[in-house]
Every structure is written in structure tokens, then in C-alpha cells.
Amino acid sequence: MSPDTILEFYDIPSKLPGIAWSPNTWKTRYCLNYKGIPYKTIWVEYPDIASTCKRIGAAPTTTKSDGTPLYTLPVIRDPSTGIAISDSPRIADYLEKTYPDTPRLFPPGTRALQAAFYDEFEDNHLKMASFVIPKVALILNPRSFEFFKEDRSKRFGSIAMEDLYPKGEKKVELWKRWKDTWGVVASWMEDTDTFIMGNDTITFADFVVAGWVIWPRHLWGEDSEEWKDIASWHGGRWGRLIERLSEYETIV
Structure with a gap:
């Protein structure tokens, strides 16, 4: 994978130096590290999550109680396919299908x-x-x-x-x-x-x-x-x- 096709992984920063903290984004970070897929972390503050997702074409994760879209992290964007994916289960499914020669997240029958x-x-x-x-x-x-x-x-x-x-x-x-x-x-x-x-x-x-x-x-x-x-x-x-x-x- 060339440098310009490295996956973009969107996570939430904090004041803790060198530490990723969000439980939901950790689900995806574990997957990327386990599968050995090259990526870079792009840190997004909470107020910027919705606008960032809209800019890169990532769908909302769900809807709020008032019916408006709710944008959350994790999100990945894959420059090799032009696809942006939100929500850790959907991201895991995408990684499994797009990078089949890496360690499996879903062994057959599971x-x-x-x-x-x-x-x-x-x-x-x-x-x-x-x-x-x-x-x-x-x-x-x-x-x-x-x-x-x-x-x-x-x-x-x-x-x-x-x-x-x-x-x-x-x-x-x-x-x-x-x-x-x-x-x-x-x-x-x-x-x-x-x-x-x-x-x-x-x-x-x-x-x-x-x-x-x-x-x-x-x-x-x-x-x-x-x-x-x-x-x-x-x-x-x-x-x-x-x-x-x-x-x-x-x-x-």
C-alpha cells in the first residue's frame, strides 16, 4: 500500500499524551493493528465530528431521539476505494471483505x-x-x-x-x-x-x-x-x- 493510499482512521483526542481512550474507536484500532493494515490517525475534536464526517462522505451512525442524524467515531476513509465507513461493526466488515489476505476478524462460521x-x-x-x-x-x-x-x-x-x-x-x-x-x-x-x-x-x-x-x-x-x-x-x-x-x- 503506497503512502497516498494509507487508510485514514478518525479518533477523538484528549489531554492524555500518546493515549487513545475512546472504547468505540479502540474496537477499530485493534482491528487495524491486528490485520496489519497501514493507517494514520486523524484526531477530531467532538464539535468537529459531524462536519468531518459530512466532508469525507461518512454516513451517520444512527439518529437522535428528535430524528436528526447522529455522527460518531470511529470512521475510516480508504483512499484506495474512495469509501468512508462509520460505526465499528460496519468498519470491521469492510476491512474483512476489502483486505481478505489479512488475519480474519470473522473466521468461517462465526x-x-x-x-x-x-x-x-x-x-x-x-x-x-x-x-x-x-x-x-x-x-x-x-x-x-x-x-x-x-x-x-x-x-x-x-x-x-x-x-x-x-x-x-x-x-x-x-x-x-x-x-x-x-x-x-x-x-x-x-x-x-x-x-x-x-x-x-x-x-x-x-x-x-x-x-x-x-x-x-x-x-x-x-x-x-x-x-x-x-x-x-x-x-x-x-x-x-x-x-x-x-x-x-x-x-x-
Whole structure:
């Protein structure tokens, strides 16, 4: 692949030096690194996501409650085909079909199972919102922070970001609930030690899970008590997953 055909990968920056933080964009970054497809990261602040997507021809991910289009990252643009793709599952599908001679994200016979896993997993992991939303606000650059704060205030009411983070007994209760939610996911994988389709088979579904696991590691820090606790949950499964996938964490 020549330099002028390197894939463009659109991600959200932060104040954390050399760190990609978004769980959704991590799903795609893992895929690109695993498949060994040359790419470059283009960092886009939150207020610029919609205009950037429109400019490069990337479709909205979904629609808002008022029916207007919602543009989100990740997005890739492939100069070799002129195609721009949004949403991590659609991106994974595009990479698999367009670059068939790279490691497989969907081994034969697993696509339907992975799709079912994705839908169920996405519905089960969002109990962390009150913990991670305030942490995200702290790491964003000023323009993105103002956009993020306004957008999230519409979802959570007028409560200040610092007041959204649980404290005291409420924190203990919600932290346990968060752990129990991941326990449901762990129960789906009780026959494997690390990866969903078997201990030696990496798939897109593993990158989906890893994207959400690496998120708190970056938000709290690798040496934090919070991350050490999460990494130890369910026999150390989540810390082990991130460690096994560490070679695909490159920030290009």
C-alpha cells in the first residue's frame, strides 16, 4: 500500500499524551493493528465530528431521539476505494471483505454468533456511565469538554459532572453492580480462558470487549486501585484479555 493510499482512521483526542481512550474507536484500532493494515490517525475534536464526517462522505451512525442524524467515531476513509465507513461493526466488515489476505476478524462460521454476541454485550455493559462520564470530561481538550458537557447534560439533567460520580455507599453499590454486569459476560465465556471463540482464536468480538476494558485502564491509570480491581475480576479474565492483546495497542 503506497503512502497516498494509507487508510485514514478518525479518533477523538484528549489531554492524555500518546493515549487513545475512546472504547468505540479502540474496537477499530485493534482491528487495524491486528490485520496489519497501514493507517494514520486523524484526531477530531467532538464539535468537529459531524462536519468531518459530512466532508469525507461518512454516513451517520444512527439518529437522535428528535430524528436528526447522529455522527460518531470511529470512521475510516480508504483512499484506495474512495469509501468512508462509520460505526465499528460496519468498519470491521469492510476491512474483512476489502483486505481478505489479512488475519480474519470473522473466521468461517462465526459471523452470526459474533453479531448476536455484539448486540447482547452492548446492552449489558453500560452500567458504568456514572463512573466513566465524569472521568472522560476531565481528560478532554477544552473545545471537546464544552461540547461533551452540554451533550451529556441533556442525558443526565442539570447535574454537574463532579456530582455525577458516585460517592460513599452509593459508589460501593454501583461498583458491585458494574462488576456483576461483567460477571454476566464472563459467564458466557466460561469455557474459554481468554478469547470468546477459544483460547487461540482472536475475533472482532474480542476487540469489542477489549475496547470497553481498556477504557477504564486509561481513565484511572494502570497503577490505580480501580484498574487493578477491574483487572482482577472474574479470575483476572479482563486483565488477562488486555495483556494478551497488548501487541495490538499501537497508536499510529
